[in-house]
Amino acid sequence: AQTVTQSQPEMSVQEAETVTLSCTYDTSESDYYLFWYKQPPSRQMILVIRQEAYKQQNATENRFSVNFQKAAKSFSLKISDSQLGDAAMYFCAYRSPGGSQGNLIFGKGTKLSVKP
Amino acid sequence: NAGVTQTPKFQVLKTGQSMTLQCAQDMNHNSMYWYRQDPGMGLRLIYYSASEGTTDKGEVPNGYNVSRLNKREFSLRLESAAPSQTSVYFCASRRGLISNQPQHFGDGTRLSIL
Numbered sequence: 001a002q003t004v005t006q007s008q009p010e011m012s013v014q015e016a017e018t019v020t021l022s023c024t025y026d027t028s029e030s031d032y033y034l035f036w037y038k039q040p041p042s043r044q045m046i047l048v049i050r051q052e053a054y055k056q057q058n059a060t061e062n063r064f065s066v067n068f069q070k071a072a073k074s075f076s077l078k079i080s081d082s083q084l085g086d087a088a089m090y091f092c093a094y095r096s097p098g099g100s101q102g103n104l105i106f107g108k109g110t111k112l113s114v115k116p
Numbered sequence: 117n118a119g120v121t122q123t124p125k126f127q128v129l130k131t132g133q134s135m136t137l138q139c140a141q142d143m144n145h146n147s148m149y150w151y152r153q154d155p156g157m158g159l160r161l162i163y164y165s166a167s168e169g170t171t172d173k174g175e176v177p178n179g180y181n182v183s184r185l186n187k188r189e190f191s192l193r194l195e196s197a198a199p200s201q202t203s204v205y206f207c208a209s210r211r212g213l214i215s216n217q218p219q220h221f222g223d224g225t226r227l228s229i230l
Contacts (some may be wrong), residue, residue, distance in 0.1 A: 044221065102147055107158050
């Protein structure tokens with residue numbers, strides 16, 4: 001069974017600086033999908049960024065980028081120019097390819113605080 | 117677009133009471149999911165429905181039942197609520213046919229069992 005591990009329960013960053021959240025996963029599959037979700041205090045689950053394992057190029061969405069290391073089974077999220085609105089829980093998630101199940105396997109999350 | 121709508125947003129029950137959490141999506145998605153989120157944990161899958169007319173157990177199905185009423189609606193029922201079921205419940209949907217499509221989540225239902 002696949003597992004997702006987020007080793008940093010809490011992180012803190014100064015506004016305008018850069019922070020990296022770590023995620024590792026365990027799988028025997030060669031093709032899969034990885035996601036980062038943001039959960040602010042409002043409780044919504046907001047998709048931040050996604051990565052297909054077959055793509056070597058790291059995904060980027062504005063200030064958010066990932067460092068995907070397939071051999072190391074590592075999928076870290078970098079937030080540049082941090083803003084107060086980035087304060088939230090961040091969850092890393094894994095999904096197997098194909099099929100119709102498509103459920104996500106989540107890590108336990110990292111709570112990010114942004115200091116003004 | 118409303119996306120994924122969950123009702124109610126908050127509920128308090130007594131042990132042994134029953135209740136149904138409602139979920140509806142307006143994106144014409146095939147697959148729908150119910151997760152629970154407990155403190156210090158990520159979301160865990162309770163049940164899912166790959167398509168209309170089918171349902172399957174996830175990681176933590178005990179104490180729950182589901183109904184895929186039609187393509188839009190997927191309900192979660194607690195027949196006899198227990199304090200261990202105090203949690204935040206999320207419904208999600210996905211198109212289901214294209215593997216790289218992400219799940220879309222509702223805003224969650226905070227359920228407390230006394």
